[in-house]
Amino acid sequence: MNAVIIIIMVLFFMAIRIPVVFSLLLSSTFYLIFLSDVPMIILAHRMVGAVESFPLIALPLFILAAEFMNRGTITSKIFQFASQCMGHFQGSLGHVNVFASMIFAGMSGSEVADVAGLGKVEVAAMKERGYDAEFSAAVTGASSIVGPIIPPSVLMIIYGSIAEQSVGRLFLGGAIPGIIIGLSLMVVIYFISKKRNYSKSPFPGWLMVFKSFLDALPTLMIPVIIMGGIITGVFTPTESAVVAVVYSFILTFVVYRDLKLKEVIPILFEVTLSTGFAVIIIGGAAVFGWMITQENIPIAIRDFILSLTQNKWMVLLILNVILLAAGCFFAVMSILIIMTPMIIPLAQSFGIDLIHLGVMMVLNLCIGFLSPPFGIGLYVLSDITNLSIEKLSRAMIPFFIPILFVLFLVTYFPSISMWLPNLLMGVVKF
Amino acid sequence: MNKLLYVIDRILYYFLAILLVALVLLMSTNILFRFVFLLPIHWTEEISMLLFIWIIFMGSAVVQKRDGHVSIEIVYNYCPALARKIMKIAGQVLVLFVLVIMTVLSMKLVRFQYHSLTASLMLPYSVFSLTMLLSVILMLIYTTISIVDNIRTFRENKKLHPEGASDTQERISS
Numbered sequence: 001m002n003a004v005i006i007i008i009m010v011l012f013f014m015a016i017r018i019p020v021v022f023s024l025l026l027s028s029t030f031y032l033i034f035l036s037d038v039p040m041i042i043l044a045h046r047m048v049g050a051v052e053s054f055p056l057i058a059l060p061l062f063i064l065a066a067e068f069m070n071r072g073t074i075t076s077k078i079f080q081f082a083s084q085c086m087g088h089f090q091g092s093l094g095h096v097n098v099f100a101s102m103i104f105a106g107m108s109g110s111e112v113a114d115v116a117g118l119g120k121v122e123v124a125a126m127k128e129r130g131y132d133a134e135f136s137a138a139v140t141g142a143s144s145i146v147g148p149i150i151p152p153s154v155l156m157i158i159y160g161s162i163a164e165q166s167v168g169r170l171f172l173g174g175a176i177p178g179i180i181i182g183l184s185l186m187v188v189i190y191f192i193s194k195k196r197n198y199s200k201s202p203f204p205g206w207l208m209v210f211k212s213f214l215d216a217l218p219t220l221m222i223p224v225i226i227m228g229g230i231i232t233g234v235f236t237p238t239e240s241a242v243v244a245v246v247y248s249f250i251l252t253f254v255v256y257r258d259l260k261l262k263e264v265i266p267i268l269f270e271v272t273l274s275t276g277f278a279v280i281i282i283g284g285a286a287v288f289g290w291m292i293t294q295e296n297i298p299i300a301i302r303d304f305i306l307s308l309t310q311n312k313w314m315v316l317l318i319l320n321v322i323l324l325a326a327g328c329f330f331a332v333m334s335i336l337i338i339m340t341p342m343i344i345p346l347a348q349s350f351g352i353d354l355i356h357l358g359v360m361m362v363l364n365l366c367i368g369f370l371s372p373p374f375g376i377g378l379y380v381l382s383d384i385t386n387l388s389i390e391k392l393s394r395a396m397i398p399f400f401i402p403i404l405f406v407l408f409l410v411t412y413f414p415s416i417s418m419w420l421p422n423l424l425m426g427v428v429k430f
Numbered sequence: 431m432n433k434l435l436y437v438i439d440r441i442l443y444y445f446l447a448i449l450l451v452a453l454v455l456l457m458s459t460n461i462l463f464r465f466v467f468l469l470p471i472h473w474t475e476e477i478s479m480l481l482f483i484w485i486i487f488m489g490s491a492v493v494q495k496r497d498g499h500v501s502i503e504i505v506y507n508y509c510p511a512l513a514r515k516i517m518k519i520a521g522q523v524l525v526l527f528v529l530v531i532m533t534v535l536s537m538k539l540v541r542f543q544y545h546s547l548t549a550s551l552m553l554p555y556s557v558f559s560l561t562m563l564l565s566v567i568l569m570l571i572y573t574t575i576s577i578v579d580n581i582r583t584f585r586e587n588k589k590l591h592p593e594g595a596s597d598t599q600e601r602i603s604s
Contacts, residue, residue, distance in 0.1 A: 017506040018521040019499030021490075026528045041542070044535040048483070048559050054475070057457075057482045060450060235461075242457040268447035273498075276489025281500065283486075331500045374504065 002035050003295045010288070020334045024284035028291050036294065043287055050286030051279050053161045054238060060275040061241035062152050066108035067267050068248040070117035073256035074219050078103050079121050081216035088203040091193020093129055094139050095186050097122045101143035102182045105150035106223030107244070109157070114147040115140065115380045123385055131198065134395035137385040141377055141392070142185055142399035145366045150178035152226055152241070155336060155365065158282065159358045162340045166355075167237040168230045169421040173359045175227075176420055177410045184402035192398060218251055231424050281337050289341045302346040312350045316411050319343065320364060327368015328375070336365055352414075359417040363407055370396065435575075438568070446488055453481040473550045483558055487565035495572040515584055522577045529570045536563035 006027055013023035025043070032040045069075070082100035089095045104118050119140045126136035148155045151171030160167040192198075213220075226244050229235030235243065252258045292298060305315060326335045340361070347357045369377040372393040382389055410416055460474040493499055506514060540563055543555035 013521075013524070014502045015505040016517045016521050017501045017503060018524060019501040021499055022525045022528055025532070026524055029528055029531055040531070041535055041538055044532065044539040044559065044562065047532075048539070048562055051483060051486055052479060052558070054479065057453070057478060060482070060485060061454070061457075064450065064454070239457065239461055242454060242461060245454050246458050265444070265447045268450045269443055272446040272450050272485045272489040273493055274489075276486050276491070277493045277498065277500070279486045280490040280493075329504060330502055334500050 002031075003292075003297050003300060005035070006031060006291065006295060006297070020331075020338075021281045021284035024281075024288040024338075028287045031291050036291075038294075042290065046287045046290050047283040051283045055157055055161045055167045055236075056279060056282070058152075058157050058167070058238040058241040059154055059278065060271055061238070061245050062109035062154055062157070063274050064268070064271045065241065065244040065248045066117075067271060068245070068252045068259065069104075069107055069222070071252045071256075071258035073258050074107075074248070074252065075104065075118045075121055077216040077219050079118070079125070081212045081220070084204055084209045084212040087201045089186075089190065090200050091189050091198040092200045093122075093126045093131060094135070094189035094193060094198070097126065097136075097139045098143040098182050098185050098189065101140075102146055102150060102178070103220070103223070105147045105178065106227070107152075107219075107248075108147065109152040109154040114144040115377055115384070119144060119381070120384055129199065133385055133387060134391055135192070135196075137381050137387055137392055138395035138399055139185075139189060140384075141370055141381045141396060142403065143182070144377060145370060145403060146178045146181050148362055148366050149174040149181065149359070151175060151230075152237070152244075153362065154278075155332070155362045156358060157237070158278070158333065158336055159340060159362060162282065162285075162337065163344060163354050163358060165358060166425070169355050169425055170358050171227070171230060171237065172421040172424060173355045173417040174362065176416055177359060177363060177406060180409070180416070181403060181406045184406060185399060188398055188402050218255065222247060278333055281334055285337045285341075288338070292342070298342045298345045301342055302349055305346060306349070312352070313412065315346065315350055316352070316360075319346075320360070320407065320411055323361060323364035324367060324371075327365045328371045328373070330368075330374075331376070332365045332369050335368075336361060353418060355421060356410075356414045356417050360407075360411055363410055367400070367403060367407065371400075435571075442488060442492055446485065446492070449481050449485050449488070453478055453485070456481070476548055476551050476553075480553075480557060484561045487561040488568075491565040491568040491572070494569040497576065515580070519577065519580050519584065522573055522580065526570070526573050526577065529566050529573060532566040533563065533570060536566055539563075 009030060010023055010027040013026050014020060018026065025047075028043060029040075032038060032043065079096065079100050082103065083092070083096045086092065086095035086099045100118060100122065101114055104114055108114065122140050123133075123136050126139070127133060147153070151174055153171065153174060156170040156174060157167055159165070160170050222244060225247060226240045229240040229243065230237055249259075253261075253264075305318060309315060309318075323335070323339070326339070343357070343361075344354065347354065369375050372378060372389060378389055378392055381387075382392055385392075387395075456474055457478055460471050464470045490499070506517060509517065536559060539559045540556045543559055546555045547553065548555060
């Protein structure tokens with residue numbers, strides 16, 4: 001009974017547009033006042049305790065590094081390198097777009113940064129070369145999905161801190177699915193371009209490719225440093241985030257001179273706000289999570305689904321449908337934070353590895369980031385391209401096919417996400 | 431009052447920037463010491479955590495001032511203007527209620543944790559919870575101001591456009 005009241009309360013608060021964090025705190029407060037005799041101080045205690053997590057410190061650092069990288073030269077160098085490598089395929093700039101997004105995903109952790117920074121360069125370049133606007137926007141949007149999957153990733157850090165999983169393993173778990181998504185998008189682009197007869201440029205020769213590689217080398221070192229440090233165990237993910245900040249600051253401020261000193265303070269300030277914005281929800285959700293555990297709600301959800309089906313594959317299907325549906329309507333980060341603790345007991349009772357679950361959840365929610373009617377990615381894109389949401393959504397349809405196919409693969413073949421972390425960081429036995 | 435708010439704004443602006451710079455500097459020095467001088471500094475973890483927690487709570491206070499915390503807008507967007515205004519004010523009053531409770535609880539927590547010390551620097555744990563207290567007090571101030579503003583405009587609109595006329599007008603303009 002209490003469980004029903006709690007759920008109705010929190011949904012009601014969210015529906016009348018009370019911010020998610022306060023909705024969670026409000027329902028917990030009412031619960032503590034009327035339905036429980038636990039001292040209320042637990043509210044404050046849980047809130048501070050939950051955010052006291054060392055892996056989470058990586059979050060402001062990766063956001064800050066992405067801000068520095070988004071200042072101009074770094075993105076254009078990546079774009080140039082990508083166009084030398086991929087320009088000679090049919091529909092050249094489409095492939096360039098995907099490839100550049102994949103490299104950038106290896107440097108920054110957020111999908112919004114990918115659309116807003118690199119996306120602008122990509123859309124402009126494609127327009128110039130006569131690609132139609134819908135196609136350019138759709139390719140840019142679809143390729144930005146790899147941002148949170150290919151490491152580093154802000155969403156993976158958040159998931160890792162809630163599910164108490166190693167962020168390094170989660171990062172590695174996303175690497176192969178991210179690359180497969182990139183490649184499958186290129187296949188779709190190839191067929192569309194063939195049908196519409198888009199141009200291709202001649203192969204510039206290995207020498208030119210090598211030259212642009214050297215030119216982009218300082219930039220390309222960023223993903224190598226981040227992942228190399230984590231894989232070899234030299235750095236923790238948090239330390240690699242610090243290194244990324246220092247390295248990208250030196251690159252933009254000293255080497256490329258894209259940044260003025262007086263621009264730094266506003267950047268720092270905005271990054272702290274994004275951090276507060278994201279992490280405070282984790283605090284609220286910890287209080288809420290404590291409450292639903294008191295009322296055995298996650299176990300009830302598990303038992304309910306167990307009563308429907310005992311089949312692991314069916315359960316995975318149900319989870320995917322729920323997550324995809326939620327992703328269409330709610331903000332990606334709040335779903336991840338609220339739903340992870342509810343799903344974990346279910347996943348564990350079916351022997352689903354939590355790294356596998358994490359990669360699956362993040363991929364699901366990123367699809368939600370792009371799907372109508374409320375995906376934030378669509379709005380950012382329509383902002384850059386001046387296209388309506390309807391037109392964008394229609395142009396995106398062919399790209400959802402490979403993405404959903406990869407989601408299917410990731411869901412039903414755990415080894416796609418588990419192989420690399422197990423290979424490089426050893427198998428963890430429970 | 432406005433002057434005071436402005437001063438708080440400026441202080442928070444520089445304070446937050448400094449916290450983040452300090453976090454980056456501290457953590458990079460630690461890495462440097464560990465690899466170059468082979469001397470890990472044991473207390474940096476505690477201080478980094480402290481800086482991080484201050485960033486979160488002070489940052490989210492500023493976000494509250496901008497009315498920028500994540501909220502779900504689906505239902506809200508489909509409601510008529512009058513219902514929206516009522517929802518907004520009712521929501522803010524509820525937020526105010528939870529903030530008052532949080533203020534009391536944070537104060538208790540700060541007092542409670544004053545005597546338990548951290549492992550390596552022997553700081554009282556209150557240095558962590560103090561930021562939550564400050565943050566909820568700031569949010570309390572910002573929310574109160576916003577409620578007063580909202581009620582004032584709500585009343586003025588009613589005087590200008592009686593019988594829900596403002597409702598249709600807003601729909602046309604949006």
